[in-house]
Amino acid sequence: MALNTGDRRDIGISFEFFPPKSEEMEGQLWKTVAELQDWDPDFVSVTYGAGGTTKAPTLTAVTRFLNETPLATASHLTCVGATKEETHQVIDHFRKAGVKHFVALRGDAPGGAGVPYQPHPGGYANAAELVAGLREIGDFEISVSAYPEKHPESRDVAADIDMLKRKADSGADRALTQFFFDNDNFERYLEKVRAAGVKIPIVPGIMPIQNLTQLKRFASACGTVIPAFLDERFAGLDDKVEERAKVSVDVAVEQIEDLVRRGLDEFHLYTMNRSPLVSAVLTNLGLRREGAKRAAGAAA
Ligand SMILES: Cc1cc2nc3c(=O)[nH]c(=O)nc-3n(C[C@H](O)[C@H](O)[C@H](O)COP(=O)(O)OP(=O)(O)OC[C@H]3O[C@@H](n4cnc5c(N)ncnc54)[C@H](O)[C@@H]3O)c2cc1C
Numbered sequence: 001m002a003l004n005t006g007d008r009r010d011i012g013i014s015f016e017f018f019p020p021k022s023e024e025m026e027g028q029l030w031k032t033v034a035e036l037q038d039w040d041p042d043f044v045s046v047t048y049g050a051g052g053t054t055k056a057p058t059l060t061a062v063t064r065f066l067n068e069t070p071l072a073t074a075s076h077l078t079c080v081g082a083t084k085e086e087t088h089q090v091i092d093h094f095r096k097a098g099v100k101h102f103v104a105l106r107g108d109a110p111g112g113a114g115v116p117y118q119p120h121p122g123g124y125a126n127a128a129e130l131v132a133g134l135r136e137i138g139d140f141e142i143s144v145s146a147y148p149e150k151h152p153e154s155r156d157v158a159a160d161i162d163m164l165k166r167k168a169d170s171g172a173d174r175a176l177t178q179f180f181f182d183n184d185n186f187e188r189y190l191e192k193v194r195a196a197g198v199k200i201p202i203v204p205g206i207m208p209i210q211n212l213t214q215l216k217r218f219a220s221a222c223g224t225v226i227p228a229f230l231d232e233r234f235a236g237l238d239d240k241v242e243e244r245a246k247v248s249v250d251v252a253v254e255q256i257e258d259l260v261r262r263g264l265d266e267f268h269l270y271t272m273n274r275s276p277l278v279s280a281v282l283t284n285l286g287l288r289r290e291g292a293k294r295a296a297g298a299a300a
Pocket of ligand 1: 160
């Protein structure tokens with residue numbers, strides 16, 4: 001595997017979006033989708049709000065992806081705060097909308113990340129149970145989460161890998177990781193995952209950094225370590241938007257190139273519903289847009 005042919009298919013890519021919460025954000029999302037579509041991602045996914053609070057926005061966005069774009073679209077789904085019957089109703093709504101791929105998650109406790117999780121009596125207690133439930137309901141493609149730096153609630157990495165194994169054994173097709181910046185740690189994690197007998201693809205989650213200060217707040221809630229080298233790379237760039245964007249792109253490109261050298265060939269990009277950094281990362285990896293390639297072919 002090498003990134004030297006310029007072919008978009010040199011690596012697998014998927015894009016993650018979140019459902020818009022306002023008209024302005026809605027415009028932003030669909031502008032971004034129009035701009036990123038030509039990269040011909042293997043699939044895109046749309047997140048699902050905590051506690052089931054945003055089923056409707058997720059369903060609306062996913063339906064539009066399925067009806068108005070050529071993109072294979074996965075819906076995230078959480079089972080927090082719901083009985084199994086309620087979760088099945090939600091699955092049914094998405095299935096009727098045409099969803100064939102779920103990113104199956106437990107979700108955070110209603111008080112937010114950090115508040116002890118209480119499974120709903122009569123509900124799925126964790127994502128492994130949800131995967132098993134989905135497998136009984138239909139022939140879905142199923143992705144799950146993975147945490148190279150461990151989930152904040154996990155006792156230790158071993159407990160985390162144990163849950164990942166349960167999800168894989170229940171029928172998950174792949175795991176998408178929480179975003180991370182420490183590739184050495186990721187490689188050690190992957191070795192442990194494989195030693196535990198987990199064979200499904202573990203797809204690194206890559207976060208092009210829009211704003212390091214904001215990202216730090218978010219990262220501390222989800223357990224991602226922000227290495228000191230990022231402070232150094234972004235030092236003095238708070239008011240220099242273009243230079244900051246260039247550093248963000250360089251950091252993500254270097255991370256992906258390094259992971260490719262370590263044998264990884266699929267990447268899940270957190271878009272934050274914005275296209276410029278994501279497109280610049282893919283361009284600087286030397287990849288060509290499928291749409292651009294098609295257009296060049298047509299002109300030849
Ligand atoms: C790729 C990705 C996409 C995501 N998308 C969404 C989304 O769309 N909507 C959303 O709300 N959230 C989303 N999340 C966040 C996720 O819901 C939270 O991290 C949640 O706290 C755990 O859900 P999970 O499916 O990862 O849990 P699980 O896989 O069930 O568990 C995660 C880890 O937590 C530990 N754990 C689980 N339950 C307990 C417990 N009761 N006590 C102690 N340890 C426990 C286990 O060791 C396990 O390794 C996403 C996360 C990732 C990585």
